[in-house]
Amino acid sequence: MNSKIQRGSSNSGVAVVQGSPRDVSSKRFDLIVIGGGITGAGIAQDAASRGLSVLLVDKGDFASGTSSKSTKLIHGGLRYLQNLQIMVTLESLRERELQQKLAPHMVWTVPFIVPTYSNERFKNLKIGVGLWVYDIMALVDQKRRHRHLPAKSISALCPGIRTEGLTGGFVYADCRTDDARHTLEVIKSACEHGAIALNYTSVIDFLKENGQITGVRLASDEGTFDVSGSVVVNATGVWMQRVSELTGTPSNTQVAPAKGIHITLSKERLPIQAAMIVPSAHDNRFCFAVPWYDSIVVGTTDTEYSGSLEDVQVTPEEVKYCLDALNKLFPKANYTTDDVTGSYAGLRPLIRDANAKSTAEISRHHRLERSTDGLISIGGGKLTTYRRMAKETVNQVVKSLRAIEPDRKIAACYTAHMPLSGWSLLDSPHHIIQAFVETAQLDLGLDVDTANYLPTVYGKHTRELLMLIARDHRDLREKLSRKHPYIAAQVVFAVRFEAAKTLEDVLSRRIRLTITDRKAALETADKVAAIMTDELGWSAEQKAAQLARFRKDWHAQ
Secondary structure (H helix, E strand, O other): OOEEEEOOOOOOOOOEEOOOHHHHOOOEEEEEEEOOOHHHHHHHHHHHHOOOOEEEEOOOOOOOOHHHOOOOEEOOOHHHHHOOOHHHHHHHHHHHHHHHHHOOOOOEEEEEEEEEEOOOHHHHHHHHHHHHHHHHHHOOOHHHOOEEEOHHHHHHHOOOOOOOOEEEEEEEEEEEOOHHHHHHHHHHHHHHOOOEEEEOOEEEEEEEEOOEEEEEEEEEOOEEEEEEEEEEEEOOHHHHHHHHHOOOOOOOOOEEEEEEEEEEEEOOOOOOOOEEEEEOOOOOOEEEEEEEOOEEEEEOOOEEOOOOOOOOOOOHHHHHHHHHHHHHHOOOOOOOHHHOOEEEEEEEEEEOOOOOOOHHHOOOOEEEEEOOOOOEEEEEOOHHHHHHHHHHHHHHHHHHHHHHOOOOOOOOOOHHHOOOOOOOOOOOHHHHHHHHHHHHHHHOOOOHHHHHHHHHHHHHHHHHHHHHHHHOOOOOOOEOOOOOOOEHHHHHHHHHHOOOOOHHHHHHHHOOHHHHOHHHHHHHHHHHHHHHHHHHOOOHHHHHHHHHHHHHHHHOO
8 A cells, every 4th residue: 555656767757656664664864754745745845855865654645635625726815815914925926926837737827707796896996906916916917917807708708697787807817736736746856856755654653862753653554664764844734733742742833624625517517718706605705616627616615623634524515605606606507416526625724823713814824833852843834835835844954954963065945946747947838738739649549638638737747658658558548437538548657656556546636537527436436446456466355445445435425
């Protein structure tokens, strides 16, 4: 069940999966990072690129927690600006611009529409002023500034929108991404710089000498192993306090888990041509409706959560909250639960604020602390600002290392200049992607949807995926689901290069079929299990167990 990602062979250029926790038990690392979400991934990347020896571990799969459950946005956060979280907004806008350069295939500019109505003049004025401030803070040029479109244009972009009193709508730009894929690509980047990343490997205890942490005790399906580390970072999000308690020195930072759920609908059922702000029918919040792959993601809710951190479920009431918002804005659509193609729930690791009346008002800023036994913990923050959070954390790690080795030379942060997925800052992504699309169609016979989709996932490493299709004796061009662009080659690639070990890993995070179309994911499970059996050598019993677990988990969604 455990996987290690490390630099690929010389003819590959991508990370490969091999090894186990046993391989690291005799090593000593400069840094051990606990938590394989986007925060831990960013810390591992930053530290490894500075020349530190790094081990990253996660008790589950990479990005299996909060980092695969977001609204799929890299954005400045109009809601944060509304709550006067100015610094969070400013930092997010700066990082948004940078991420478009570092992951050009995956972080795309998307137009967002805010409908305006005649009976909401004060609200419209507020939004307009807010968007002017948003543009100024983002330093956008005149061509990219927000604008107001007439009602006719808004109706064309958003078919079925309520037209009574519609005066038009503001249009502004933000960005979307694939959160789980983004996390995985950051981990790959860390490993290209020498880090080792293990999924399905739990930290069950801390090693100490003279009251200071000197390593961790790991548990996997291969047994228990002690690993030494000069510094340990706790980047486990909503599990931060639980991990700190293992040290016997609880964290001073209180995490307030905030639950957010999303639903997905097909583009045929909600045929919007841009992302939208959808006001709630029940409170003063709003949802996003975001075109994402071949679906529309709608959400999110924002409520304080006190249940199990391991079993976060979408409730019928939460689905209704999202559907009610859609039905208010699209009154003739009559959306019901039958239209929901997928749903997911996640927890935001917010830092508790005594002055906040609700989780929506809690700042999305992060907090960094170092306990008396040396454990460094990072909490809060958001997907968009992961790189800055990582930089601040690794700077603290460097201080701790220099206390041990005063004369050691350690490089400064360089992640602002490190593109993901094989890109170079000198590349012309558009032309390279077009070449991949043409090769996929003309040389390999892939259909247009698949050919256009693959580069949005693999970036410049699409080359390796296409080479895999061309060289494998099996027909890896076969679609996993007739209605979707996913193909068999992606399953093989996920196992060989991306540490995928379960059906859930593949269908929920390496490709996102459980989100975009849960029914299709269940129908596809047998086909994916057969491919994984070939790759991993599963026995008949192991294959059956994988299928039973996946069906149990996803039939219940």
